[in-house]
Amino acid sequence: MTPRQQRMVLVLFILAGAALTVGLTVAAFRQNLLFFYTPSQIVADEADTAGRTFRLGGLVAEDSLQKSADSIEVRFAVTDTAQAVTVSYSGVLPDLFREGQGVVVRGSWQDGIMIADEVLAKHDENYMPPEAQAAIEAAKTLEQ
Amino acid sequence: MGTSVYATLGRLASPPVFYRIAEASRIWLIGLFLLLFIPGIYGALIGAPPDYQQGEGYRIIFVHVPAAWMSLFIYVNMAGMAAVSLIWRGKTAAICARASAPAGAAFTALTLATGSIWGKPMWGTWWVWDARLTSELILLFIYLGYMALVASIPDRRTAAAAGAILLLVGLINIPVIHFSVDWWNTLHQPATIAKFGAPSIDKAMLMPLLLMAGSFMVFYLAVMATMAQALLLEQEASSQWAKQAAS
Numbered sequence: 001m002t003p004r005q006q007r008m009v010l011v012l013f014i015l016a017g018a019a020l021t022v023g024l025t026v027a028a029f030r031q032n033l034l035f036f037y038t039p040s041q042i043v044a045d046e047a048d049t050a051g052r053t054f055r056l057g058g059l060v061a062e063d064s065l066q067k068s069a070d071s072i073e074v075r076f077a078v079t080d081t082a083q084a085v086t087v088s089y090s091g092v093l094p095d096l097f098r099e100g101q102g103v104v105v106r107g108s109w110q111d112g113i114m115i116a117d118e119v120l121a122k123h124d125e126n127y128m129p130p131e132a133q134a135a136i137e138a139a140k141t142l143e144q
Numbered sequence: 145m146g147t148s149v150y151a152t153l154g155r156l157a158s159p160p161v162f163y164r165i166a167e168a169s170r171i172w173l174i175g176l177f178l179l180l181f182i183p184g185i186y187g188a189l190i191g192a193p194p195d196y197q198q199g200e201g202y203r204i205i206f207v208h209v210p211a212a213w214m215s216l217f218i219y220v221n222m223a224g225m226a227a228v229s230l231i232w233r234g235k236t237a238a239i240c241a242r243a244s245a246p247a248g249a250a251f252t253a254l255t256l257a258t259g260s261i262w263g264k265p266m267w268g269t270w271w272v273w274d275a276r277l278t279s280e281l282i283l284l285f286i287y288l289g290y291m292a293l294v295a296s297i298p299d300r301r302t303a304a305a306a307g308a309i310l311l312l313v314g315l316i317n318i319p320v321i322h323f324s325v326d327w328w329n330t331l332h333q334p335a336t337i338a339k340f341g342a343p344s345i346d347k348a349m350l351m352p353l354l355l356m357a358g359s360f361m362v363f364y365l366a367v368m369a370t371m372a373q374a375l376l377l378e379q380e381a382s383s384q385w386a387k388q389a390a391s
Contacts, residue, residue, distance in 0.1 A: 035274040094268030127345040129193035
């Protein structure tokens with residue numbers, strides 16, 4: 001091999017080595033790198049959440065939002081359409097929070113309800129003008 | 145055929161030729177930048193309709209998304225030039241890699257800053273340690289680490305070789321950044337445009353976004369070429385062409 005070919009092989013080895021290292025690391029930490037668990041994972045107790053603070057991600061279930069009459073507490077259900085978890089939160093909700101919207105909630109269990117200390121809105125990847133959204137809603141109503 | 149392509153590339157990469165091309169192209173690059181940037185920023189701030197959910201606040205994506213693309217593109221470009229400088233011992237390739245780093249670091253910092261400003265009202269937090277945000281932050285550290293490493297080695301060849309190896313090892317972070325939103329549950333949303341299937345963004349919003357991305361690309365080329373010229377002059381200070389060019 002010429003010196004140039006040797007250097008080419010060296011570059012390929014560096015790339016392959018780095019890819020292998022990161023690939024194995026990613027495979028090993030697959031679970032730990034999850035930013036949140038889904039309601040199904042929580043209900044199946046895959047996350048070992050008892051007595052711990054954890055994050056739950058999913059959609060705010062339609063018609064589940066209840067506001068307390070005498071405090072800022074709100075209750076809502078977070079669902080992945082298969083399972084749902086009831087969440088209680090006292091604090092300021094982000095702009096994008098609404099029913100049907102994705103959220104990520106951090107908190108822990110208390111009497112079978114998840115008491116949240118942080119609620120983040122998860123944005124979707126769709127961008128469109130309000131008129132387009134209205135047209136989609138209208139089309140949905142027609143179908144029903 | 146193969147040899148003649150190599151020969152042409154080799155000639156282009158000779159420092160005096162590269163210097164002259166960079167010098168002559170600068171005015172065109174600046175003109176092209178303005179040609180793309182002015183309609184782009186007009187479309188971004190005024191022309192495009194508000195978003196159905198985020199209202200006017202979404203307009204920060206016209207800076208955030210192109211800056212994020214550039215932060216990845218510049219890195220891949222630098223790693224490619226690093227490989228050329230290692231394998232073919234290209235002087236100009238090493239200098240172009242080095243001249244790209246400040247622009248890459250700046251675009252990465254811009255991505256993180258605009259994302260953070262958008263995240264506070266929309267998500268409800270400035271920062272979360274999810275896979276997308278964390279891997280982009282690591283990219284910033286790689287850029288800064290590369291710049292510090294290359295600057296700290298006085299010998300030009302050693303500096304270029306050490307920097308090139310760092311760039312090649314760090315290249316693995318790029319697919320991790322891009323696919324992080326698919327591999328893990330993240331707070332950051334998945335890709336809108338760089339995905340299989342049609343982009344899920346309205347055309348009236350996509351156009352200014354692409355114009356902004358094009359202008360960022362041309363801006364990078366202009367900055368990189370100018371900085372490469374300065375580095376070439378410095379490095380070749382004793383040669384005849386550099387004395388002529390600088391006089």
